[in-house]
Amino acid sequence: MTKRLTTTAGAPIADNQNSLTAGPRGPVLLQDYQLIEKLAHQNRERIPERVVHAKGWGAYGTLKITGDISAYTRAKVLQPGTETPMLARFSTVAGELGAADHERDVRGFALKFYTEEGNWDMVGNNTPVFFLRDPYKFPDFIHTQKRHPKTNLRSATAMWDYWSLSPEALHQVTILMSDRGLPKTPMHMNGYGSHTYSLWNEAGERFWVKFHFKTMQGHEFYTNREAEEIIGKTREGYQEALFNAIEEGNFPRWKFMVQIMPEKDAEKTPYNPFDLTKVWPHADYPLIEVGEMVLDRNPENYFAEIEQAAFSPSNIVPGIGFSPDKVLQARIFSYADAHRYRLGTHYEALPVNAPKCPVHHYHKDGQMNFFGHRHGSNDAYYEPNSFGGPAEDPSVAEPPLRISGDADRYNHREGNDDYSQPRALHDLMDDDQRARLYMNTAESMQGVPEEIIERALVHYDRISKAYGDGIRAARAKLAAGG
Numbered sequence: 001m002t003k004r005l006t007t008t009a010g011a012p013i014a015d016n017q018n019s020l021t022a023g024p025r026g027p028v029l030l031q032d033y034q035l036i037e038k039l040a041h042q043n044r045e046r047i048p049e050r051v052v053h054a055k056g057w058g059a060y061g062t063l064k065i066t067g068d069i070s071a072y073t074r075a076k077v078l079q080p081g082t083e084t085p086m087l088a089r090f091s092t093v094a095g096e097l098g099a100a101d102h103e104r105d106v107r108g109f110a111l112k113f114y115t116e117e118g119n120w121d122m123v124g125n126n127t128p129v130f131f132l133r134d135p136y137k138f139p140d141f142i143h144t145q146k147r148h149p150k151t152n153l154r155s156a157t158a159m160w161d162y163w164s165l166s167p168e169a170l171h172q173v174t175i176l177m178s179d180r181g182l183p184k185t186p187m188h189m190n191g192y193g194s195h196t197y198s199l200w201n202e203a204g205e206r207f208w209v210k211f212h213f214k215t216m217q218g219h220e221f222y223t224n225r226e227a228e229e230i231i232g233k234t235r236e237g238y239q240e241a242l243f244n245a246i247e248e249g250n251f252p253r254w255k256f257m258v259q260i261m262p263e264k265d266a267e268k269t270p271y272n273p274f275d276l277t278k279v280w281p282h283a284d285y286p287l288i289e290v291g292e293m294v295l296d297r298n299p300e301n302y303f304a305e306i307e308q309a310a311f312s313p314s315n316i317v318p319g320i321g322f323s324p325d326k327v328l329q330a331r332i333f334s335y336a337d338a339h340r341y342r343l344g345t346h347y348e349a350l351p352v353n354a355p356k357c358p359v360h361h362y363h364k365d366g367q368m369n370f371f372g373h374r375h376g377s378n379d380a381y382y383e384p385n386s387f388g389g390p391a392e393d394p395s396v397a398e399p400p401l402r403i404s405g406d407a408d409r410y411n412h413r414e415g416n417d418d419y420s421q422p423r424a425l426h427d428l429m430d431d432d433q434r435a436r437l438y439m440n441t442a443e444s445m446q447g448v449p450e451e452i453i454e455r456a457l458v459h460y461d462r463i464s465k466a467y468g469d470g471i472r473a474a475r476a477k478l479a480a481g482g
């Protein structure tokens, strides 16, 4: 039977075709509150889009733990045999909500695991590193990816000006300009926690950890030319690919792996293991297989479940901890803050964000509090109280994070080796991969003033003379029209 159409207040609507007007040729009446409600809702159908990672694609699935890392962590979600429902959202970084999917860009790889001890969000990227190591530079860097204030166009000059003055970015830029900078679909890329986090076990021992999700579909990519052709036909290639694969039962999978570093090693590695521009070489800290993630269900409502999905690195659970990674610490603040702004105070209570375990807190009131108190007693609205309200549980206390140092503004560009790791990456590429890397880099430099390009090339030469010369040769080829 057809459901009866109602107002938002539930009153039945008799006519959803014709406004209430003073005669067939007359104006509408202010009392047509049903028309007003419809127009008012239309005006409010958008919320602020994410400043970064606005364009995204997502699906639900499961994380299954098949390995055993219980020696390192007490996290229930990571215990052998555990299956945890989850949500994934993939995204590009720079483009706005309507941007084309097949643009060369870093991809967001955000996961929310609805664990029995709260939500664990792993808000990573498809790259193991990032463009910066000090969060002070985050807004500056993002400005270079967004539109110029006057032209309202993206600016290659801004990007290369910033990168050429920030050699720590060139590891990530190398990945961006390589085949991994333009995956065919979100299913054909890895995900990385990127930051160093920590795990801690029942005995209170802490281990540093890197999270990896390795695509089981294989790495596939498009060249810039192929992507241009696709964008000419559809701007929604990722949405189509992911949505259709899941509808057709071709569920994408990733192997979940970790690298583990004993706590004390962090004092002796030649690189800072908490530096977001660095990886931990596999030879030093081999990958350990932990489980498998599968995506097998599309959301029923994109806006409610993907646009309103709120991932934040601040969401950890007992057995998982942070690290001294400076950028991680800034993101712990800024992601939750972005959602408070974008979605509102109680964004965690929205169905897609709500934990699947009991939630008991004393945050009170505020816009859109639709959940009320759930503690059993109306008198328990502060803490401590004598009315049986929820109380802390010392058994989940994290071991102390052993860090010390003098508060100062330490120069993050001094004394860092920004060249060895991009060199290792450059060296592991074959000739064809390198040729594409050089050409993609050269193409992205088009229109940039020569002095900025020369400054960038100095850094490329430091990574490897072959790398710098490769870009020079690709630029010459472009200049010759090839």
Ligand code: NDP
Residues within 6 Å of the ligand: 128, 175, 178, 179, 180, 190, 214, 279, 280, 281, 282, 283, 420, 421, 422, 424, 425, 428
């Ligand atoms: P390994 O040879 O053990 O690992 C190399 C890694 O590079 C593999 O994980 C591979 O991923 C990945 N890779 C291959 N091509 C690209 C590309 N175009 N962009 C990004 N990653 C790519 O060496 P190391 O561990 O010593 O690392 C060497 C370099 O590899 C690093 O400096 C870093 O640039 C890069 N890398 C290292 C990672 C790490 O965690 N150690 C992770 C990713 C990259 P896959 O296995 O999926 O093919």
